[in-house]
Amino acid sequence: MAEPMLIAKSEDFIYLLPRMANRHGLIAGATGTGKTVTLQALAEHFSRNGVPVFMADVKGDLSGMSRAGGGNAKVEERIAQLGVEDFGYAACPVVFWDVFGEKGHPVRTTVAEMGPLLLSRMLNLNEVQAGVLTAVFKIADDKGWLLLDLNDLRAMMQHASENGAEYTAKYGNIAAASVGAVQRALLQLEHEGADRLFGEPALDLDDMLQTDSKGRGVVNILASDRLYNSPRVYASLLLWLLSELFEKLPEVGDLDKPKLVFFFDEAHLLFNDVPNALMDKIEQVVRLIRSKGVGVYFISQNPLDIPDIVLGQLGNRVQHALRAFTPRDQKAVKSAAETFRTNPKVDVKTAITELGVGEALVSFLDEKGRPMPVERAFICPPGSRIGMATDAERNETMRSSLLYGHYEKTVDRESAYEILKAKAEETLKANEQAKAQAAASQSAKRTAAREPDTLLETVAKTAARTIGSELGRRVIRGVLGSILGGKK
Numbered sequence: 001m002a003e004p005m006l007i008a009k010s011e012d013f014i015y016l017l018p019r020m021a022n023r024h025g026l027i028a029g030a031t032g033t034g035k036t037v038t039l040q041a042l043a044e045h046f047s048r049n050g051v052p053v054f055m056a057d058v059k060g061d062l063s064g065m066s067r068a069g070g071g072n073a074k075v076e077e078r079i080a081q082l083g084v085e086d087f088g089y090a091a092c093p094v095v096f097w098d099v100f101g102e103k104g105h106p107v108r109t110t111v112a113e114m115g116p117l118l119l120s121r122m123l124n125l126n127e128v129q130a131g132v133l134t135a136v137f138k139i140a141d142d143k144g145w146l147l148l149d150l151n152d153l154r155a156m157m158q159h160a161s162e163n164g165a166e167y168t169a170k171y172g173n174i175a176a177a178s179v180g181a182v183q184r185a186l187l188q189l190e191h192e193g194a195d196r197l198f199g200e201p202a203l204d205l206d207d208m209l210q211t212d213s214k215g216r217g218v219v220n221i222l223a224s225d226r227l228y229n230s231p232r233v234y235a236s237l238l239l240w241l242l243s244e245l246f247e248k249l250p251e252v253g254d255l256d257k258p259k260l261v262f263f264f265d266e267a268h269l270l271f272n273d274v275p276n277a278l279m280d281k282i283e284q285v286v287r288l289i290r291s292k293g294v295g296v297y298f299i300s301q302n303p304l305d306i307p308d309i310v311l312g313q314l315g316n317r318v319q320h321a322l323r324a325f326t327p328r329d330q331k332a333v334k335s336a337a338e339t340f341r342t343n344p345k346v347d348v349k350t351a352i353t354e355l356g357v358g359e360a361l362v363s364f365l366d367e368k369g370r371p372m373p374v375e376r377a378f379i380c381p382p383g384s385r386i387g388m389a390t391d392a393e394r395n396e397t398m399r400s401s402l403l404y405g406h407y408e409k410t411v412d413r414e415s416a417y418e419i420l421k422a423k424a425e426e427t428l429k430a431n432e433q434a435k436a437q438a439a440a441s442q443s444a445k446r447t448a449a450r451e452p453d454t455l456l457e458t459v460a461k462t463a464a465r466t467i468g469s470e471l472g473r474r475v476i477r478g479v480l481g482s483i484l485g486g487k488k
Ligand SMILES: Nc1ncnc2c1ncn2[C@@H]1O[C@H](COP(=O)(O)OP(=O)(O)O)[C@@H](O)[C@H]1O
Pocket: 029, 030, 031, 032, 033, 034, 035, 036, 037, 038, 074, 075, 078, 357, 358, 359, 378, 379, 380, 381, 386
């Protein structure tokens, strides 16, 4: 049985029950109030209980989890103050991941697995453009052409646009303007370096669900400092991970402890002007993933950033200090206060603006799944290092990982791009043959009698030339040009 996890202390110690940890959670508070340290402490407890965790590291300050703590005056002070007994400094079994492949093992997925809905979000497409993208996915699917990387998608877009007449009846209008917009958005994605997200080997989720030789859950840390500059890519990737977990994991109901806990830092990015269709999906995934044994914890500066329908599903709450300067701040304070189960000993509205660093209003679910009355409490610090790991330390962790070498090299197997390229090359060859034939018949005629061309022959030659030159070149420019041009 997983032990209750000691997270904080008010008059008494406050425990998070592993059995209730799949009922999701919220860590909120203004900048510098202790959210990241709270996340770290929670993650560490899960790991120690054999529960793997995943987190995106936006500032790089979670990388220190790979090292033992110590030598931090604030931590020592807090430990002494709280009288935590079996506290010890220890490193966590960290696995670093990085879409850009620099600060961790590369994280990749295929275009097909990302799917048109999330990809449209990532590319910031409007409804019509998203419709075209979806149609192109369907065409590729029906043809049996794989969409693995961005080259595949670009080639497919081009192909669909050039053969629009053939596809329109079955798949709907594939307007050139929409195709152009999608292609431009793909270029932008590439410009941001996010094209590296697509390809193979694709991430095997099982690699994130591991325990180490001591039975501790691995702590998966996705380097997100650079990714964070492309907020849509960041949010879509995390959402994809969630939905993959949802789709791949079996239904398990309520377990003794979660199978995985997923920390979603800077959660407001997920909900920034989300189209309704996607919002419905997010709400659904969050609601249903519980029964797959996955707990989701949102971290946010302002609880108002999270839609009510999602907020209502977050049972385990740590609310750090909020400022109350602006009317929006005041609204946040009010709404945060209203969502806690009241405790006559705590004046939530006043407390929330007074809390010190590493102090919070805490309410977890009890063994029956009811929120416990809110407590004003100090968070017990983690035993791993608070702050960054050095580059050397990070490299050392990466190289000693069992996964090292598996994701580091991309493979490029035959997919839509290669198929369409081969097709284009065939067309090119056919054109050249037609040209050669025309030339041969011409020279044969010349050697025979040097008679002037008959009208019929002239027409035939013109046609051959047209195929060989104009039409041919258009096909080549149209198909080969952009496909080949895109390949680095
Ligand atoms: N529970 C805690 N115990 C001891 N020190 C803490 C605690 N929480 C936060 N701190 C101190 O406050 C600093 C800022 O906390 P952090 O979690 O990074 O804030 P936030 O993520 O909300 O911006 C930490 O680097 C640490 O020194």
